Amino acid sequence: MVKRLRTGPILVNTILLILVIFWSIPTLGLLISSFRQPLDLQTSGWWMVFPHREWQMVTTVSTRDLGLDPTGVMEVEGARGTFEEMRAGIVSSDGKTRVTWIGNRRLGRIEVQKQVWAVNWDFTLQNYQTVLGGQRYTLTNADGSTQTIQGQDMSQAFLNSLAVSIPSTLIPILIAAFAAYGFAWMKFPGRRPLFIMVVGLIVVPLQIALVPILRDYNSLGLNGTFLAIWLAHTGFGLALATYLLFNYIRTLPRDTLESAFIDGASHFTIFRRLILPLSVPALASFAIFQFLWVWNDYLVALVFLGTDPTYKVVTQRLADLTGTFGNAWQLLTAGAFVTMILPLLVFFSLQRYFVRGMLAGSVKG
Amino acid sequence: MAGLDLAEKRPSRTGAGVLAWLGRVLVAVVIPLVAFAVIYAGFIFLRDSQAPKWLMALVAIVWGVGGVAVLYWVFNGIVERMPAAWTRRLQPFVFVGPAVAILAWYLTFPALRTFWLSLFGRDGPPAGLNPIAAIQSDAFVGLANYVAIFTQRLLQEAFRNNLMWIIFGSTFSVVFGMLVAVLADRSKFERVAKSLIFLPMAISFVGASVIWNFMYEVKPADATQIGLLNAITVALGGSPHPWDKWVAIAPWNNIFLILIVIWLQTGFAMVLFSAALKGIPEEMLEAARVDGASEVQAFFGISIPYILGTIVTTWTAIIIFTLKIFDVVYVMTGGQFGTHVIATQFYRQSFTARNSGVGASIAIILLITVIPVMIYNLRQFREQEGF
Numbered sequence: 001m002v003k004r005l006r007t008g009p010i011l012v013n014t015i016l017l018i019l020v021i022f023w024s025i026p027t028l029g030l031l032i033s034s035f036r037q038p039l040d041l042q043t044s045g046w047w048m049v050f051p052h053r054e055w056q057m058v059t060t061v062s063t064r065d066l067g068l069d070p071t072g073v074m075e076v077e078g079a080r081g082t083f084e085e086m087r088a089g090i091v092s093s094d095g096k097t098r099v100t101w102i103g104n105r106r107l108g109r110i111e112v113q114k115q116v117w118a119v120n121w122d123f124t125l126q127n128y129q130t131v132l133g134g135q136r137y138t139l140t141n142a143d144g145s146t147q148t149i150q151g152q153d154m155s156q157a158f159l160n161s162l163a164v165s166i167p168s169t170l171i172p173i174l175i176a177a178f179a180a181y182g183f184a185w186m187k188f189p190g191r192r193p194l195f196i197m198v199v200g201l202i203v204v205p206l207q208i209a210l211v212p213i214l215r216d217y218n219s220l221g222l223n224g225t226f227l228a229i230w231l232a233h234t235g236f237g238l239a240l241a242t243y244l245l246f247n248y249i250r251t252l253p254r255d256t257l258e259s260a261f262i263d264g265a266s267h268f269t270i271f272r273r274l275i276l277p278l279s280v281p282a283l284a285s286f287a288i289f290q291f292l293w294v295w296n297d298y299l300v301a302l303v304f305l306g307t308d309p310t311y312k313v314v315t316q317r318l319a320d321l322t323g324t325f326g327n328a329w330q331l332l333t334a335g336a337f338v339t340m341i342l343p344l345l346v347f348f349s350l351q352r353y354f355v356r357g358m359l360a361g362s363v364k365g
Numbered sequence: 366m367a368g369l370d371l372a373e374k375r376p377s378r379t380g381a382g383v384l385a386w387l388g389r390v391l392v393a394v395v396i397p398l399v400a401f402a403v404i405y406a407g408f409i410f411l412r413d414s415q416a417p418k419w420l421m422a423l424v425a426i427v428w429g430v431g432g433v434a435v436l437y438w439v440f441n442g443i444v445e446r447m448p449a450a451w452t453r454r455l456q457p458f459v460f461v462g463p464a465v466a467i468l469a470w471y472l473t474f475p476a477l478r479t480f481w482l483s484l485f486g487r488d489g490p491p492a493g494l495n496p497i498a499a500i501q502s503d504a505f506v507g508l509a510n511y512v513a514i515f516t517q518r519l520l521q522e523a524f525r526n527n528l529m530w531i532i533f534g535s536t537f538s539v540v541f542g543m544l545v546a547v548l549a550d551r552s553k554f555e556r557v558a559k560s561l562i563f564l565p566m567a568i569s570f571v572g573a574s575v576i577w578n579f580m581y582e583v584k585p586a587d588a589t590q591i592g593l594l595n596a597i598t599v600a601l602g603g604s605p606h607p608w609d610k611w612v613a614i615a616p617w618n619n620i621f622l623i624l625i626v627i628w629l630q631t632g633f634a635m636v637l638f639s640a641a642l643k644g645i646p647e648e649m650l651e652a653a654r655v656d657g658a659s660e661v662q663a664f665f666g667i668s669i670p671y672i673l674g675t676i677v678t679t680w681t682a683i684i685i686f687t688l689k690i691f692d693v694v695y696v697m698t699g700g701q702f703g704t705h706v707i708a709t710q711f712y713r714q715s716f717t718a719r720n721s722g723v724g725a726s727i728a729i730i731l732l733i734t735v736i737p738v739m740i741y742n743l744r745q746f747r748e749q750e751g752f
Contacts, residue, residue: 016548026576163422167429182460207728209475235471296569298692315571336575343567
């Protein structure tokens with residue numbers, strides 16, 4: 001018992017720490033990389049920003065001064081090897097020195113290196129400028145050649161994402177709140193079957209609707225418009241929103257509503273003045289879920305916004321980047337972080353609502 | 366005079382009444398017309414304008430949200446101006462109608478239309494034929510698309526992969542979620558640890574794909590590895606591999622894609638389990654400890670049975686989720702290297718290969734697999750009071 005109490009917390013915290021490190025490393029690597037120089041990114045791992053041991057040149061000596069014979073086995077500063085081995089660099093037997101033969105056999109020199117602690121802290125905002133801006137940029141490649149690339153214009157995509165996400169969040173909430181009120185507080189024929197339809201539709205996968213809706217949009221001339229994607233997100237989020245808000249609104253105190261009725265208030269007034277303000281917690285939870293769902297959505301945007309680059313949202317832009325610049329990590333890391341910044345802000349500032357919203361929305365179709 | 370007065374007044378009063386009535390009708394007609402005109406003008410502006418992007422975005426937001434609010438206001442105004450009996454009869458439909466109409470348009474009818482499409486060949490039913498004639502046409506293939514789904518090699522591969530996704534993805538998310546929930550419950554650093562594990566839930570699948578592509582990045586064997594996984598492999602004396610695109614180990618390269626979703630979903634499971642674990646009465650655990658049960662015995666003997674309901678729900682939610690997995694595969698490998706899943710095949714058949722019949726059948730299969738959950742939801746709902 002005593003033993004368990006003493007070793008318990010240490011063991012628990014150690015395992016927890018390991019898990020947390022495992023879970024954080026991927027994101028951390030991306031974040032750090034997005035601030036590194038493009039050249040550094042391509043030639044060294046992002047973990048080089050942490051203190052590490054690195055070989056650093058101490059001195060160079062002419063091979064002729066040392067009287068070395070490149071045809072046989074040579075020894076310099078405790079490192080023994082043939083010419084070929086020395087070209088690749090040999091570490092001395094005590095592990096403290098490395099010697100490298102630079103140049104050809106006849107006119108070479110020996111570089112003597114010692115291990116020192118080092119950090120690569122050459123950070124830059126250039127990657128973000130390239131990704132966000134629309135003009136052309138010149139980059140220097142690893143081999144010294146230069147290359148001009150078109151900026152990725154992610155700021156436009158960011159605006160598009162806002163223009164898609166905000167109405168796609170508010171419209172379904174408004175429609176669902178009206179419907180939830182109607183189902184909870186009004187009596188009308190068909191109330192039960194209609195609500196059963198709502199509940200049944202929550203888990204229906206949206207794949208079922210993509211092709212028919214695309215055909216409707218084609219005949220209505222709606223394809224590639226913001227309206228099309230708002231309506232699509234509204235349609236796909238509405239069942240869940242109605243159900244969640246219904247569950248909340250029906251628990252509101254009946255007395256308050258009835259006294260308002262006696263005072264002569266209409267349904268519309270009660271809804272606007274009483275129900276909406278009282279439902280703010282439920283509305284906020286769903287709003288956060290729906291906003292993140294739409295912001296992070298890729299499939300619906302891919303199908304309904306189409307290929308017109310002026311309308312593409314951030315997820316589409318980023319996916320395009322992985323396709324065309326699969327190895328241009330200076331673009332990908334910064335681009336990925338641009339798409340993540342808003343959800344992460346929501347996550348850190350509204351964590352309680354965020355968790356509630358995520359849990360409520362987990363079964364969405 | 367008095368009589369005349371009266372005679373004069375009456376028509377004038379009626380005139381005012383007619384005017385007021387006309388005015389009401391006019392208002393009832395004009396306000397909706399103006400409202401629709403404004404909404405339509407906004408639509409045309411958004412569709413055709415070349416204005417700067419930020420202005421478009423702003424107009425789009427105001428127009429979209431305002432437009433919907435105005436529509437409700439207008440229709441409610443019309444209904445409230447009707448006789449009381451009609452107001453009572455129609456008002457519920459002003460409130461509920463739009464939601465029901467949108468759901469019917471976006472989910473209910475599409476399900477039927479997709480099923481209809483799934484009975485036809487790659488170009489769907491011939492245009493301009495009535496349903497009977499369509500069934501008699503050559504394009505009608507009956508259930509052949511469904512047979513194709515279960516016999517074509519590529520589609521079988523997608524189903525096999527999706528099965529791997531469901532088995533490994535959901536199991537490991539649940540196991541890790543439970544592990545973190547249990548450990549965090551006993552730690553001083555509960556809040557920080559839970560936040561960091563939950564954080565990936567905020568990241569889009571596309572973003573997560575970039576993050577993990579970077580983890581898996583491979584360079585030639587003689588170059589410095591900049592991807593963490595290959596750097597570790599090389600440091601341990603192994604050779605670098607393009608993990609998720611490594612065909613030689615197929616189908617196990619799928620594991621490296623599944624890992625991404627485990628990373629994303631563990632936080633979700635953790636939060637649910639953490640809340641459930643805190644709901645276990647402390648006396649129950651205390652009684653077990655007094656009886657000499659170890660922590661492990663108390664966990665498996667008391668905690669797990671107590672929160673079994675939560676475990677099943679969470680597991681089911683993650684299974685449904687992995688069933689529809691699309692973005693990760695589409696962005697990471699595009700379905701190459703033997704990594705297609707049901708949803709990527711659906712996209713490929715429907716939009717790339719333009720084989721609407723097979724695409725529709727895949728969507729119907731997806732729908733059928735979630736029907737048990739749908740029935741469960743409806744049962745839960747029926748048990749609720751007040752309906």
